[in-house]
Amino acid sequence: MKALDSLYEAQKIAFSPFVFQTVYTMLELGIMDELYEERDGLTVTEIASRKNMTEYGVRVLVEMAKCADILELNDDKYSLSKIGYFLTRDEMTKVNLMFTQDICYKGLFHLKDAIVHGKPEGLKEIGPWETIYQGLSILPEQLRKSWFEFDHHYSDNSFGEALKIIFQHNPKHIYDIGGNTGKWAIASTKHDPSVRVSIFDLGVQLKVAKANIDAIAEIKDRVDFNERDMLNPASEIPAGADVYWMSQFLDCFSEGEIEAILLKIKKNMKPDATIFIMETFIDDQRFKAAEYSLVATSLYFTAIANGNSKMYSSSALKYIIEKAGLETVKEHRLHEDRFHTILEVKLPK
Incomplete structure (x- = not known):
């Protein structure tokens, strides 16, 4: 140039x-x-x-x-x-723009302080919480709309293909860790009329998920809700799941926190159970626009969401999985939505 x-x-x-x-x-x-x-x-x-x-x-x-x-x-x-x-x-562009305006714009003024202190110093522009997740369900309407539209845009279109992958294993009981608004639990229980789903998340998120699921009579009896702070060292994930599902969840944590969460799961995991981790990895994108969007999103985590997480590469997450004593047995790159990869993880043989 x-x-x-x-x-x-x-x-x-x-x-x-x-x-x-x-x-x-x-x-x-x-x-x-x-x-x-x-x-x-x-x-x-x-x-x-x-x-x-x-x-x-x-x-x-x-x-x-x-x-x-x-x-x-x-x-x-x-x-x-x-x-x-x-x-x-363009839907992706509009979702990204409104997320930037409503959630990130003022908070990014504090990026330098967030980098220096390792805390989401920009979050105070939105609310008085330690992390944004504690306040998601009580954000002002426009901010909540922009946050969830951003989050769902990068997950909802992947569910159809993801369901086919997960249900090849014929699970009877799925643990949806970080269940958010309950969309995956709804999709799973509608896909299979016999599967049970247990959602694990913060209390404020469970209230939203429960309201959404209780409104659907044919599935509400097959979904239960379990309040968990995954960052609390005393919290545990009980035994019983055939499948552990985490969709766009682990990018909300630091590398050390991800390892700790995987160790919680591993502690009571059945020998034949499977962990499925769906993420938008920065090194698995086919289009520059998608990679650019994801790398920028890391700064949202830094300045606003929690101060210590990011959008990861698949190689970085597989390294953390290995550190936790687990094994990535397969990678599923989704073709229909073009953004996501699912890592299939099991206990070592």
């Missing part, structure tokens, strides 16, 4: 918050949707008239968006570029 091009790229980074807030504002004001509908473009005057805005307000936004290649300008008419199209209509 030439020096002048590098200088330009450096300015894009220096002013990146300006561009982000420009896009967020244009989405919120409906300007991006208006331009999506008008493929031939609109003038500043036309946008201002349609959105009941001043021409000044429209102009400062569209000029920044054009400089950032989000909009194109021809014959005084602004239209969406391909980048603008994805910002307006």
Whole structure:
């Protein structure tokens, strides 16, 4: 890259918050949707008239968006570029953007302190908890919506293929560790009318899961709820499971904490039981956009969620599994959703 091009790229980074807030504002004001509908473009005057805005307000936004290649300008008419199209209509991009705005933006101001202190120093911008998980169910409505849409976007589409893999083992009893809102328990019990599921999670999360599952008469008698703080050294996972399921759960913990959780499971694990760990590994992504999103998400964990976890590579997690005295016997790369890998883990023979 030439020096002048590098200088330009450096300015894009220096002013990146300006561009982000420009896009967020244009989405919120409906300007991006208006331009999506008008493929031939609109003038500043036309946008201002349609959105009941001043021409000044429209102009400062569209000029920044054009400089950032989000909009194109021809014959005084602004239209969406391909980048603008994805910002307006691509589901992954919109989920990522709203998660960044509502959950991460202010908290990332405290990233340096979080790195120095090893604590989620940015979490105070959202609530007074030690980790975000303690407050998920009581977040303000817009923040809760953005958090869960982000979380579910990277898991829900994987469940169909994941169910086929897990139920090849014909489990009678599944332990869903970190069950969150109960979506996996619902999917499992609907998939197999005889399977039982035990959810293990923090109390605030179990309340949400229980409300969701109690509303479904045909499955509620096959799901039970067990309050556990997996970081409490005294907490245990009882015997009895054929399958232990952890979906996007272990990335919420440090390497040492992951090892401790695996040791809790191992302690009372039946010899023929299987642990299935589903994650979005940074080294298993086929598309640069997905890898970029995951690596950025690590900074959310650092500054806001808990201060010590990240999105891991598959090699890093397999190393922790080995340290815990367990064996990764198979890797399942899911094809339908393109993001996830499931590690199949057992006791060594």
